[in-house]
Amino acid sequence: MSQFVACQTSIYAFSGKHEPIMRVESGTTLTIETYDCFQNQIQSESTAFTAIDWNQINPATGPVYVEGALPGDTLKVTIHKIELAEQGVMATGPGLGVMGHRIEKFEVKLIPVRDGKAYFNQIEFPLNPMIGVIGVAPAEGEVSCGTPGAHGGNMDNTMITEGATLYFPVGVEGALFALGDLHAAMGDGEIGVSGIEIPGKVTVTLEVVKNLPLAQPLLENADSLATIVSAPTLDEAVKEAVEHMIDLLLNRTSLTVSECTMLMSATGQTQICQVVDPLMTARFVVPKSILNQLQVKLY
Ligand code: CA
Numbered sequence: 001m002s003q004f005v006a007c008q009t010s011i012y013a014f015s016g017k018h019e020p021i022m023r024v025e026s027g028t029t030l031t032i033e034t035y036d037c038f039q040n041q042i043q044s045e046s047t048a049f050t051a052i053d054w055n056q057i058n059p060a061t062g063p064v065y066v067e068g069a070l071p072g073d074t075l076k077v078t079i080h081k082i083e084l085a086e087q088g089v090m091a092t093g094p095g096l097g098v099m100g101h102r103i104e105k106f107e108v109k110l111i112p113v114r115d116g117k118a119y120f121n122q123i124e125f126p127l128n129p130m131i132g133v134i135g136v137a138p139a140e141g142e143v144s145c146g147t148p149g150a151h152g153g154n155m156d157n158t159m160i161t162e163g164a165t166l167y168f169p170v171g172v173e174g175a176l177f178a179l180g181d182l183h184a185a186m187g188d189g190e191i192g193v194s195g196i197e198i199p200g201k202v203t204v205t206l207e208v209v210k211n212l213p214l215a216q217p218l219l220e221n222a223d224s225l226a227t228i229v230s231a232p233t234l235d236e237a238v239k240e241a242v243e244h245m246i247d248l249l250l251n252r253t254s255l256t257v258s259e260c261t262m263l264m265s266a267t268g269q270t271q272i273c274q275v276v277d278p279l280m281t282a283r284f285v286v287p288k289s290i291l292n293q294l295q296v297k298l299y
């Protein structure tokens with residue numbers, strides 16, 4: 001059984017100063033309801049830019065205090081299920097995303113979603129349901145839910161799906177976990193500044209892993225382990241994502257730096273998460289088959 005968390009309790013920034021909406025034991029499973037990233041404000045394709053309250057954007061449901069989580073620990077988040085509403089919305093406009101300099105007017109489009117498919121005009125394509133915003137409070141200050149960072153946040157990573165497990169560095173007591181910004185579909189990069197934004201529910205288990213200090217979030221799924229890094233440029237994000245993985249492996253194997261670099265050069269995948277949020281997010285993905293042969297365990 002999971003406890004239900006309604007979307008009405010949401011935050012617009014990850015911060016250690018927020019009062020938790022609930023306290024749970026490590027190992028608790030929650031079903032967390034979320035608004036879409038526009039807080040469900042766009043219900044018609046004639047919605048004007050000025051009709052949207054831009055202070056109510058990218059809500060994340062939470063924060064949830066996890067008992068026993070302290071700085072230096074890791075919050076392990078297992079994503080069991082992502083359930084979507086039946087209609088999503090996309091938006092783009094001047095100054096937004098990669099094409100913002102060539103788009104003259106803010107436009108929105110409602111996208112029906114059913115039977116695992118999205119219907120965009122006459123074009124249909126399969127969904128890849130994922131979570132855009134997910135994370136914990138940073139150690140210091142606050143970070144808007146629209147921005148990614150070492151605490152997680154708006155990573156817009158297409159690997160954050162059902163069956164994935166995320167590991168976040170705990171920044172403050174209780175971790176203060178929150179999530180929101182579901183996408184029915186999104187391409188790597190999220191070039192137009194929105195995926196198919198959609199309300200829904202996510203079922204997760206939250207666990208504290210003691211004494212596992214991480215510098216950045218990690219993602220694990222059945223096939224691979226990935227580092228996730230956000231930085232002002234994609235070049236920096238890629239470099240840090242690679243180095244984070246190399247350090248993780250060097251700390252857990254007897255490989256030399258050059259051996260580890262060669263092995264990762266042969267088998268690791270450098271991939272783009274998003275390029276619009278406004279930091280850039282990259283991931284470096286290593287197959288489990290390699291990690292298993294190296295007998296690497298995260299903890
Ligand atoms: Ca997002």
Ligand code: ZN
Binds near residue numbers: 132
């Ligand atoms: Zn989104």
